[in-house]
Amino acid sequence: MPNNDKKTVIGKISYTNAWPLFYHVDTDRLPFEAEITSAVPAVLNQGMQQGNIHIGALSSFAYGEAADKLLLLPDLSVSSDGEVNSILLFSRKPLEQLGRSVIALTNTSATSVNLLKILMHKALGGSPQYLTLEPDLDSMMQSADAALLIGDHAIKASWYNEQYIVTDLGRWWKEWSGHPMTYAVWAVNRDAVLQMPWKMSRIARLFIESKQRSEQDLQPIIHEAAARIGGTAEYWDAYFHNLNYNFGLDQQQGLRLYFRYAFELGLLKRDVVPELWIDNMVMQVKE
Ligand SMILES: C=C(O[C@@H]1C=C(C(=O)O)C=C[C@H]1O)C(=O)O
Numbered sequence: 001m002p003n004n005d006k007k008t009v010i011g012k013i014s015y016t017n018a019w020p021l022f023y024h025v026d027t028d029r030l031p032f033e034a035e036i037t038s039a040v041p042a043v044l045n046q047g048m049q050q051g052n053i054h055i056g057a058l059s060s061f062a063y064g065e066a067a068d069k070l071l072l073l074p075d076l077s078v079s080s081d082g083e084v085n086s087i088l089l090f091s092r093k094p095l096e097q098l099g100r101s102v103i104a105l106t107n108t109s110a111t112s113v114n115l116l117k118i119l120m121h122k123a124l125g126g127s128p129q130y131l132t133l134e135p136d137l138d139s140m141m142q143s144a145d146a147a148l149l150i151g152d153h154a155i156k157a158s159w160y161n162e163q164y165i166v167t168d169l170g171r172w173w174k175e176w177s178g179h180p181m182t183y184a185v186w187a188v189n190r191d192a193v194l195q196m197p198w199k200m201s202r203i204a205r206l207f208i209e210s211k212q213r214s215e216q217d218l219q220p221i222i223h224e225a226a227a228r229i230g231g232t233a234e235y236w237d238a239y240f241h242n243l244n245y246n247f248g249l250d251q252q253q254g255l256r257l258y259f260r261y262a263f264e265l266g267l268l269k270r271d272v273v274p275e276l277w278i279d280n281m282v283m284q285v286k287e
Pocket residue numbers: 013015017018041058059060078084086087108109110111112113150151152154183184
């Protein structure tokens with residue numbers, strides 16, 4: 001249970017895709033102590049589920065697993081309406097031939113690995129064998145017919161890959177389901193909301209302000225991404241503009257459907273209806 005006297009901990013996705021919602025978050029502006037912990041989604045998911053991180057970003061699937069402990073913050077997500085460009089399945093064979101194959105999954109993700117399972121099962125009628133491995137394309141492909149990578153690992157692999165077929169999971173999901181896909185959400189611990197609501201809403205405001213400043217001017221983020229990860233400014237400009245950082249009705253419905261399919265396949269224990277924390281009130285997303 002979060003302790004009011006302890007430092008508030010904010011979870012930050014280390015992948016570039018989430019930068020616009022974190023880039024301008026400056027905890028020095030807060031009238032209380034808060035620290036940011038930056039990690040790949042799988043690590044943040046655990047921290048949020050266990051209550052060691054009070055507020056921040058996590059895989060939407062991990063929110064679904066712990067919806068009884070967490071509430072969603074409104075208007076924040078990492079989503080795409082079709083191609084995402086950084087959730088990629090690299091394969092030796094075309095998709096249709098992967099139904100009985102061995103697929104290596106990155107150990108950094110929760111949403112995308114379960115999205116792949118849903119698509120493989122429901123869209124393709126397949127039941128591959130899955131292995132969870134460190135996100136390294138070459139070593140993953142030594143023990144599998146296909147490999148799923150996300151985030152900067154997927155982006156870098158897409159730059160050097162010459163031999164594998166690449167399937168974009170955002171595009172596959174959109175073509176099959178007709179909906180956008182939400183990969184990351186921003187959530188807050190329910191106990192933290194009860195114990196320190198004003199601190200939590202101050203931090204939630206920092207995310208919204210960061211999003212607004214990023215919308216006004218993406219240039220600093222684009223240039224830092226090119227300098228740190230590689231690639232051209234044009235690449236990053238297109239990448240960030242393609243992602244959607246809202247959590248509107250379209251995204252909510254897409255996520256609700258994803259949760260339903262995950263429940264039907266036994267990947268989630270409950271059929272989760274996302275709940276938002278808005279103006280100190282808890283609201284269910286519209287069905
Ligand atoms: C768009 C992406 O979304 C990410 C995918 C996640 C997952 O699969 O669990 C979690 C957080 C997001 O940052 C990406 O990593 O490329």
